[in-house]
Amino acid sequence: MSMKLSKKKRPRREDKIADLQWPLEEGVFDRNSLLTLEKFTKKGIFRTLDYCIAEGKEANIYRGTNKEGGHVAIKMYRLRSPSFLHMQKYVEGDKRFSHGAQSKQGIIFTWTRKEFSNLKILHAAGLPVPEPIAFKHNVLAMQFLGEEGIPYSQLCEVGPQNPKKDYATLKKLLEKMKRAGIVHADFSEYNILTDGTNFFIIDVGQAVLTTHPNAEEFYERDMKNLKKYFAKFI
Numbered sequence: 001m002s003m004k005l006s007k008k009k010r011p012r013r014e015d016k017i018a019d020l021q022w023p024l025e026e027g028v029f030d031r032n033s034l035l036t037l038e039k040f041t042k043k044g045i046f047r048t049l050d051y052c053i054a055e056g057k058e059a060n061i062y063r064g065t066n067k068e069g070g071h072v073a074i075k076m077y078r079l080r081s082p083s084f085l086h087m088q089k090y091v092e093g094d095k096r097f098s099h100g101a102q103s104k105q106g107i108i109f110t111w112t113r114k115e116f117s118n119l120k121i122l123h124a125a126g127l128p129v130p131e132p133i134a135f136k137h138n139v140l141a142m143q144f145l146g147e148e149g150i151p152y153s154q155l156c157e158v159g160p161q162n163p164k165k166d167y168a169t170l171k172k173l174l175e176k177m178k179r180a181g182i183v184h185a186d187f188s189e190y191n192i193l194t195d196g197t198n199f200f201i202i203d204v205g206q207a208v209l210t211t212h213p214n215a216e217e218f219y220e221r222d223m224k225n226l227k228k229y230f231a232k233f234i
């Protein structure tokens with residue numbers, strides 16, 4: 001049975017429009033992000049967005065497919081990221097990006113640029129990170145880490161195969177990152193992917209140069225997190 005709402009009770013047209021717009025603005029697919037994605041497709045970076053691999057605190061990660069049938073990972077930072085205040089701490093003090101006060105959107109764009117730049121440095125130094133492909137505004141395209149279209153697992157999901165050896169390997173990776181001039185600053189079992197044998201380090205938006213005033217503190221914290229996680233297995 002259909003019920004007719006009286007004219008008075010019917011939602012106002014403007015409220016309805018506001019309701020419809022809200023989820024888009026809260027999520028990642030706002031108009032500008034769609035335009036950025038369109039630019040990526042025009043450049044041939046990907047042809048289709050297949051599915052959302054993960055919804056993180058700050059970004060969503062999608063698997064994309066290019067025209068050769070290969071896969072790419074597309075990280076889209078939410079423009080209404082609730083954690084943007086936390087981002088400031090890792091941007092200010094990094095001589096590459098601290099250029100005075102920035103708008104909320106500016107911080108998120110800088111963060112995306114920073115993650116791309118960190119991946120470039122780490123990839124060039126031979127560290128196992130996804131190869132960066134392109135970035136624009138709040139969207140970052142990078143190498144897809146996975147097999148047959150399935151992303152590798154996070155270390156926290158599968159646990160270490162050989163705890164002692166894996167701890168030593170990951171400790172060495174942190175040391176190598178530092179020698180390359182970068183401190184991860186959010187190193188944990190959540191930001192390490194594994195194929196069962198090898199490890200891959202991801203999520204380097206917050207990573208800072210070793211010249212950052214808090215770099216040493218962040219490095220110690222990364223080492224402590226690693227030790228704490230492996231203490232459960234060793």
Ligand SMILES: Nc1ncnc2c1ncn2[C@@H]1O[C@H](COP(=O)(O)OP(=O)(O)OP(=O)(O)O)[C@@H](O)[C@H]1O
Nearest residue numbers: 054056057058059061073130143144145151202203
């Ligand atoms: N290059 C990649 N290839 C395949 N999967 C990836 C890639 N990058 C990220 N992922 C997947 O997406 C998840 C979230 O990625 P990432 O940690 O970079 O995002 P985030 O928004 O910072 O997340 P969080 O807030 O949970 O830390 C990862 O745990 C991993 O499963």
Ligand SMILES: [Mg+2]
Nearest residue numbers: 056190191203
């Ligand atoms: Mg993460």
